[in-house]
């Protein structure tokens with residue numbers, strides 16, 4: 001079955017995108033995920049300096065939900081540029097998205113170097129505050145020839161992920177990744193009374209528990225733009241991904257226009273429309289009860305069954 005799609009104008013062999021995380025910490029991980037079917041793979045967040053490792057940095061929070069307090073990549077940018085990115089391409093990694101978390105006010109050299117080393121796209125994200133993210137993303141967009149997307153967070157104070165996404169799109173970004181993990185949170189060892197996570201003991205929630213929030217975020221952004229959205233957060237199955245509807249992609253996955261199995265989005269979502277405003281179509285399209293978030297209905301003719 002042909003699952004090929006375009007993401008920001010780049011052809012992907014499949015709509016599945018590996019999000020930034022542990023599997024993107026080495027060339028080998030990027031290549032292995034490509035072999036497993038990812039149409040694009042994202043590196044762990046790259047900083048000029050390697051990030052310290054705390055232990056433990058991940059704990060389970062019930063079934064398929066977790067808490068983590070990982071920082072960025074434990075390889076510094078120079079290693080990515082000189083070794084890991086060229087190696088990833090040589091090992092057959094698909095489209096490689098380099099995720100950067102370095103605040104750049106005037107000089108986007110790091111992004112340019114990552115592109116020269118083989119990155120096909122840049123994702124600005126990491127753990128930047130919203131204002132710094134917008135500034136950095138705008139600078140990177142002006143400085144590199146490849147598509148630039150930015151990853152929004154539900155955790156910023158004073159600005160929502162959707163508001164930040166709109167600012168980023170105004171700056172000319174090619175697309176949005178929505179969204180980062182949710183936090184901060186803690187769990188404790190009831191025996192010792194100490195936090196279960198290492199470091200400061202608090203971390204960010206990801207996995208199935210955050211799916212409703214990521215769906216709502218993607219939905220609201222998609223109501224306002226025709227540019228691509230990489231949906232992320234809580235997708236654990238093809239049906240979860242399908243719940244994003246025809247223009248979204250969820251989690252580390254990108255569902256193209258021609259993939260439609262669920263439908264939180266109207267068939268032709270109007271860019272510029274505001275979710276929830278009187279007179280706007282209900283999710284699912286039109287009058288009367290539409291399918292709810294995650295409902296699955298028969299794909300229309302011509303769409304690709306999941």
Ligand SMILES: Cc1cc2nc3c(=O)[nH]c(=O)nc-3n(C[C@H](O)[C@H](O)[C@H](O)COP(=O)(O)O)c2cc1C
Nearest residue numbers: 019020021045068126179180181206207233234251
């Ligand atoms: C262990 C772990 C490490 C992560 N590291 C990064 C990172 O370095 N940079 C980043 O932008 N997001 C990072 N993320 C966030 C994910 O890319 C993703 O946005 C988030 O986990 C929500 O998706 P999920 O519910 O499918 O995991 C990390 C997530 C996890 C669980």
